[in-house]
Amino acid sequence: MKVLDYFEEILLCITFVAITLITFANVVSRNLVNLSLSFTEEITVNLLVLLTFVGTALGVRRYAHLGFTLLYDKGNKTTKKIIVLVSSLASGLLFAILLYYGTDMVLFQMKVQQTTPALGMPQWLLSLALPLGALLCLIRTVQVTFEELKEVERQAEEPKGDELT
Incomplete structure (x- = not known):
């Protein structure tokens, strides 16, 4: 998945730089030459869509999505697995x-x-x-689902702090 990681990061970087340069060129053109480059809106809006989706995929990969974890944190192994699966299925269905x-x-x-x-x-x-x-978001959702399920298994196998005594 390293290739996909680099692809996402490079695509985000190129997209962000392109949006910045195109918008800057339009502002300079409008203020110095009094000429608005109307086509730039067409490009920047579509690049923002790309930036949003690839950024979402990166956020999923880095576990940067918002979440309410009270039920998950208090739940047992089965509850945690159910929460991971329901959340992942909902996200996967959307994507x-x-x-x-x-x-x-x-x-x-x-x-x-x-x-x-x-x-x-x-x-x-x-x-x-x-x-x-x-x-990309769908791929990352599947990847993160398996990682989270493995983590739930790993946590369930760890001894609790009071079990060591």
Whole structure:
């Protein structure tokens, strides 16, 4: 999974730098030459979608998602496994739906040869951010599910502090 780790991080870095440079160029152009580069909005909005989804996948991988852990922390091994599975199934279902409909959208845009309004480039190239990001999130959700289930098993095997005496 190291290759996927590097892919996500490089893609995030390139996307963030591109958004920053494009937006900066638009601001400079607007203020110095009084010329707004209208096509930049088209690019930056779609790059932000990519940044959001790949960032979500990275957040899942790093366990950076928000969570309410009271029930999990107080639960026994079985309760913890159920919580992990329910949470993972819900997340996986969401990302699977986004992957399905994102792929459907891209295929439709390819079929009708839809282009972007300002640049006239194929819309599906920019829309690939949705299914790609959803796929990365789905992969990471499966990965984290197995890691969390292993962790629950490992914690269950560890002796409690009061059992050592």
